[in-house]
Amino acid sequence: MKPTDYNFRVKDSILGLQFLFVAFGALVLVPILTGLDPNVALFTAGIGTLLFQFVNRSCVPPIFLASSFAFIAPISYGVATWGIPATLSGLVAAGFLYVVLSFLIRLKGDEFLHKLLPSVVVGPVIISIGLILSPVAVNMAMGKTGDGAVQLVPFDQAIIISMIALTITILVSLLGKGIFKLIPILMGIIGGYIVSLYFGLIDFSKVSTAAWF
Structure with missing residues (x-):
């Protein structure tokens, strides 16, 4: 092999x-x-x-x-x-x-x-991209659009969902064992989705009425 x-x-x-x-x-x-x-x-x-x-x-x-x-x-x-x-x-x-x-x-x-393109060049480029996009992530965590112009989800609900998802991601990454340690982001997504269901933010109406093909 x-x-x-x-x-x-x-x-x-x-x-x-x-x-x-x-x-x-x-x-x-x-x-x-x-x-x-x-x-x-x-x-x-x-x-x-x-x-x-x-x-x-x-x-x-x-x-x-x-x-x-x-x-x-x-x-x-x-x-x-x-x-x-x-x-x-x-x-x-x-x-x-x-x-x-x-x-x-x-x-x-x-x-x-x-x-x-040595690491000393690639590293700062990646860091700068993350810093440029950080306001978009913050706005979305607060329930807004990426540019912060429109409030899509009430702030209180959005911040609870985003913080729970972030906390789950960090805890699984640090404390998870086996396969779970490799999928912290997926676990955070699942946790955030469950909390969103609890707040009634997930709408299945379009899914149920959509055609299969």
Whole structure:
């Protein structure tokens, strides 16, 4: 067996489910923040995920590809300055650049990439992205839209739900054992969902009336 060979395990499906929830939130949030269509983002992410799995075969565990938060600032600027068609063209160009980089990595290995983008460069970029998005998370935790313009859920209920979900996530991450230690985000989502049901914030009417196909 090669070091890159992957054998499916049942617990990996649970980890994949957790990542699906995380990636889905990011995948819907990024288009909303940048003015693009979430439906297009979901469709292209699905196609990209299937293509990724087909190309890599059994070399890597199954993973769902979602939006990159690193693109939020340039996409927002592009949409405001040149419009959506030009911005989408830029995203296509960025995709081709990724393809070129993938061939370079295949030919030369990933060492040149680590020299070009060392940890001292990548780390601050990731930190800055998190800091830029932190107001969005705070607004949503208070029951508002990402920009804070509209109150979607009463503040008292929203803050209780978000704090319970955050507390569960932290406790499971620190105290959980076995498979639970690997899925703290999923456990936080489940806990927050249960509390939302208690407050009557979950509406199943559209689900029950929606067509299967």
